[in-house]
Amino acid sequence: MKQITSRENSLYKELKLLATSSQVRRKAGRTLLDGVHLCEAYQQHLGSPELCIVSDVALNDPEVSKLLELCESQHIQCISLPANLYQAVSQVEHGVGIMFLVNTPSPVLPEHVSENSVALDGLQDPGNLGSILRSAAAAGIKNVFCSSGTVFAWSPKVMRAGMGAHFLLNIFENVDLDTVLQNAHVPVFATSSHTQTTIYQADLAQPLVWLFGHEGQGVSDKLMALANMTVTIPQQAAIESLNVAASAAICFFEQVRQQSFQ
Structure with a gap:
């Protein structure tokens, strides 16, 4: 797992833009899932994320460790951030300390609506x-x-x-x-x-x-x-x-x- 400690890191800058700008999220077709529940739900229904981001203070949390181990077993890139850098990206106050970077689904618009x-x-x-x-x-x-x-x-x-x-x-x-x-x-x-x-x-x-x-x-x-x-x-x-x-x-x-x- 790679550790990022600098605010000037290019990947970190990209994550911060995605976290703070709806326009950037729309243009990139990517978003951040913040918290254990959303990350677990994504893996259950849609599969693997592009990137797993963890706060270094959450590495010993059992729920975070479980998700992190699963990601690493699937060869998904994982990075850790110091608490201050992580909080600057996270939109959740007092969150657990894990996020997924994912591509936003873009289903094909049906020609006719025939269901609820x-x-x-x-x-x-x-x-x-x-x-x-x-x-x-x-x-x-x-x-x-x-x-x-x-x-x-x-x-x-x-x-x-x-x-x-x-x-x-x-x-x-x-x-x-x-x-x-x-x-x-x-x-x-x-x-x-x-x-x-x-x-x-x-x-x-x-x-x-x-x-x-x-x-x-x-x-x-x-x-x-x-x-x-x-x-x-x-x-x-x-x-x-x-x-x-x-x-x-x-x-x-x-x-x-x-x-x-x-």
Whole structure:
């Protein structure tokens, strides 16, 4: 295992750029997975990372040692960093001390959508996106289509909120949602406060595309016009609306409930 101690090391500089710049991550098609859980989930579902980075103070941690031994047995390059250099790269406060450098998956966009999917129009908050991905994976949804205005799905904050859900989903970014929805072979459902039909009255036992939008502005009028049906989530009148991640979770699991009775 190679030890890097200088901030001027070219590999270290590259890692720091990837850690701190979404633009660099997008352009390079690479990202950093921070923490034991994400690293284990990646190895379980997608395979080997490009590089394993460990803080020298974590070398004796049993969970870190296990992952490190596995990487070395697979001839994956491993490096150790002093604690101060590691913390300058890590986005996790008080983390365990291990990261993977990985290539971000880039699945081929399907010509037609024919299975349960989610379309996200301009979602901005990393925590919301990560929560939606986690709920989607738990509900058995396979595809997530993100518009060009949606936050980068492979950013550290989104991945931490997703808790490994990324590795169970096909995530498509910078997607023209207008084309995807027009070519969908399944109905498109959107939530709205201006409809009387609740999610409990709608037929969700069929495959469909769920459409959610920006936290403040919602789904654009152009995309909303492509929805085959709008549904509402019953709630107390004193609350204007639900958080988009909470709304998505309620919709996904009402669909799971209805499908379980088929």
